[in-house]
Amino acid sequence: MPASEPAIVVQMPRVVARAGEPANVQREFVLSPSTADTFDQLVELYRRATGTRVSSSHVARAILKGVTHSMESLQREAKRIGPMKLPGNARGREFDRERFEDRLAEAFVAGIRAGSAFHRD
Numbered sequence: 567m568p569a570s571e572p573a574i575v576v577q578m579p580r581v582v583a584r585a586g587e588p589a590n591v592q593r594e595f596v597l598s599p600s601t602a603d604t605f606d607q608l609v610e611l612y613r614r615a616t617g618t619r620v621s622s623s624h625v626a627r628a629i630l631k632g633v634t635h636s637m638e639s640l641q642r643e644a645k646r647i648g649p650m651k652l653p654g655n656a657r658g659r660e661f662d663r664e665r666f667e668d669r670l671a672e673a674f675v676a677g678i679r680a681g682s683a684f685h686r687d
Contacts, residue, residue: 636681
């Protein structure tokens with residue numbers, strides 16, 4: 567009976583948010599029109615819910631706090647995707663890019679759902 571290959575375990579560093587941490591790192595994302603609309607709707611949802619002029623950056627940071635909290639289950643679900651080929655960004659490859667991103671989204675949603683409830687410390 568052939569010996570199975572050892573499982574590869576990747577230890578993710580535990581990210582701990584610091585109270586009062588400055589928000590001074592800029593990132594740029596390239597979105598499709600539909601994902602930009604979704605993000606705008608999400609920002610507007612939190613503006614209405616809080617009664618404040620919450621910014622896109624506030625919402626993005628809040629989302630990433632939730633992601634940090636669920637990183638263990640996100641990693642488990644990401645492993646289930648398996649090897650994939652990254653599609654090109656050239657014109658005419660939109661369908662392949664969508665399918666690729668759908669697989670990532672499916673794993674992401676499963677990982678968030680599998681995570682424990684978020685409680686402020």
